[in-house]
Every structure is written in C-alpha cells, then in structure tokens.
Amino acid sequence: MTINLKLVLPGAALAFVLFASDQSGSADDRRAAVFPRQSFQAKLEYCKTCHGLSGQGYYGYFAMPRLAGQQPKYVENQLRAFIDRRRTNPVMFNVAHSLSPSMVAALAAHFRDLNPKPLGGAPREVVATGKTIYQEGLPDSNVPACSACHGPEAKGQDEIPRLAGQLFSYTVKELTNWSKERGQGSESDTSALMVPTAHNLSQSQIAAIAAYLSYLP
Amino acid sequence: MERIKSKIAMLAILLAAGGSLHAGETLPIRNCTWCHGTGAQGFTTAPRLAGQRQQYITNQLLYFYRHTRDNPLSKQYMWPAAENISPQIARDLALYFSALPPRAANDGDSGLAARGKEIYELGIADSNVAACVVCHGPKAEGVRQIPRLAGLTDAYLRKRLEQWSQGFHATAELMPQIASTLSADEIDALASYLSFVK
Secondary structure (H helix, E strand, C coil): CCCCHHHHHHHHHHHHHHHHCCCCCCHHHHHHHHCCCCCHHHHHHHHHHHHCCCCCCEECCCEECCCCCCCHHHHHHHHHHHHCCCCCCHHHHHHHHCCCHHHHHHHHHHHHCCCCCCCCCCCHHHHHHHHHHHHHCEHHHCECCCHHHHCCCCCCECCECCCCCCCHHHHHHHHHCHHHHHCCCCCCCCHHHHHHHHHCCCHHHHHHHHHHHHCCC | CHHHHHHHHHHHHHHHCCCCCCCCCCCCCHHHHHHHCHHHCCECCECCCCCCCHHHHHHHHHHHHHCCCCCHHHHHHHHHHHCCCCHHHHHHHHHHHHCCCCCCCCCCCHHHHHHHHHHHHHCEHHHCECCCHHHHCCCCCCECCECCCCCCCHHHHHHHHHHHHCCCCCCCCCHHHHHCCCCHHHHHHHHHHHHHCC
16 A cells, blocks of 8 residues: 555644644753753763864864863863862863762763864964974973873873864963963872973964874874 | 946846845845844844854855754745845855944843853853853854854844754754753843843
C-alpha cells in the first residue's frame, strides 16, 4: 500500500508543530528536565558556551582560550587561582566557585581528550621567527627555549600548560601582562617561573611566538 | 558615454532592488527606513540598525535570504525584504547603517537594570548562564559579527532571547543554547539593562 504523501504530510506537519511548540511550563522546568543544572553535561555545555563547542577557544570581544587538549593539572591550578584571586577575572571567579573538585577533575579530563583544529588567524609572516624562539630561546636576552618545559610540540606536561593551538591574541595578552594578570603561583602552580621569561621578551618576539603556537595542531 | 552607462547601470540595479529613488540617493535606504525608522533608529518591532555591527547586518540579511532566521516576524517582514538584495548591496547597506550614530531606547524597567547589569557582566555560574560581556563587550557594542546590544529596545531584546529558547533560528551560533539557560525574570532584567546602555 503506497502512502499518499498529500494526505500524510499535513497531518505529520501539524503533529510536529503541536509537539515542537509545546510551551507549557516555565523555562526553568524545561531546563531542569533536559539537564539538571549541576550535572556534568550542564557544566560541560556551560564551559563550551565561551570556550568553543569543541573547546577550541572563541574570539568574542575578548579571546576565550582553547581548553582542548589542555593538561588537567594546569586546568585545575588555574581554576584554583581564579578562586584565590591569584589570577584576576570576575567571570572565571564565579565559574570556578560553582565547580566542585570532582566536577573540575571530570571537566579537565574531558577537555584533555578533545582535539579540534586550531582556530588560526594569526599573522603568518612571523611564524618562522616564533618557531626559532620557541625551539632555541634567546640566550642573549636570558630567555630559555620554551620547548624545554612546554615540550617540542608544545603539548605541555603535568602543571605546565599545552600551548599548541592556543589563540594568538590570548597568548599575546598573557605574555605581555604576565606579572599583572597571572600573579603568583602556589606549591603546585609554577606560573611564577614565567615572570622573568615574559619580562625579557619584546612585544614583537611575543607576537612571533604566539603566532607560531596558534597554528600548532 | 561611460558616465551615462554607469548611471543607467546603477539605476537598473537599484530599481531591481525595489523602490524608487530620490535624486542623489545611491542605495535603496528608504526601503529599510520605511520600517526601521528615520535615521534607522528602529520603529515598533523593527530594531535599530544605526550603529549595528556591519558584519552582523550582512549576516542577518543572508540568514533572512536563506530562511534560517525563521521566527514569525522575520518570516513575515524580512524574508520578502531580503529576497532582492544582492550580496554587494547587503554589504553597502550594512556599512551605511553601521556608521550611523545609535541612540539608546531607554525604554526598559529601570528597577530591573541593576540586576540585568550584574547578569550581563558576570553571568550566573550556578545556573550556567554565560556572561554576555565576554562576547558582546563591556559597553555591549559587539565586535565583528557579534551584534551591538546597547540601546536596543527592551521589547526587541526580550523577544530575541525568547525566540531562541523557543527553538527558532536553531543554527545561530551559541545563542539558542545561551538563551535556554535564562529564566523569564533574567531575560526581563537583561533586556531592561541593555535598553539603557549608550
């Protein structure tokens, strides 16, 4: 028996409209029914709202950094730093406060396993210079090779962050303002190590390194 | 001869875009300000275009043309309006409107503005509401393809957030997800606050 689409489709469309537009219940009810607010899935979506649907970062008015492939220990340290105000960011302060330690661990593990392509977009002409600085450092300026700690492929390890694929303007901002923005570390957060290194880099060197890193897979 | 040919070409293109011209008018702006108000400051349901991000306007015209921005008002008014706008005219219109000075609507509930500002700048971490400021900017002016929200009418802003949480324009970047995290009170507060931002 063949189905006469002319008869079936309007009915199907009507049924779809009736179900799709069921507006009964408040937004709160609808939300809670789909994801309990404190659930992992809800928190994960929340992170991805700003940090990119695959954790690749996002260029809004501000650059929200890539979390995909990031070292979990580093993520945990930064969330702690936001809470302790060793890293100043009013939005992340509130976000970090809303996450339990086990939630932090679960989110960090999830992002570690994501591997989207880098957003790119940085100026290409300085990438070669950036690669040289990354791999060899600047002995005359007392800048060690970044690769010595961050790894030859900039994947990081333990509390040392992955830099590969990080957003260009985010990296530039962090290196430029390291002392002001990043403050001091803790026992497990060694970010104070970056103070002299960041200080010894010129603005154009920072841009070169950041551009090189932004394209690394 | 060249000048006459290019004038005829311009006239032909503009007449194809719809609407007649006044002397000196090179873009069919009146087709837009008819609904969007003189000076493109908005009129009833048609939002302010003055001072809006150029890339945002261009994109919306494309979404109207493709029918992906599909809420009932867009469908009724903007789908026909976008039918005959070529990509070049869309870009030129967007550039023109983006350069006009915006005015704030100032028509929200001032009693809700403080709460709206708090949500705008900090989000609500416990209910997974993102801080609008990180994309839309400290003065809600937007950037690149992310729209200016400052000074839009309370009613328009409220409607947009409601439309996304109702499932319209499901392919819009991020906003359907974000709007679905907001309660009705939070939407009211945000819309009120933003209508006052200059």
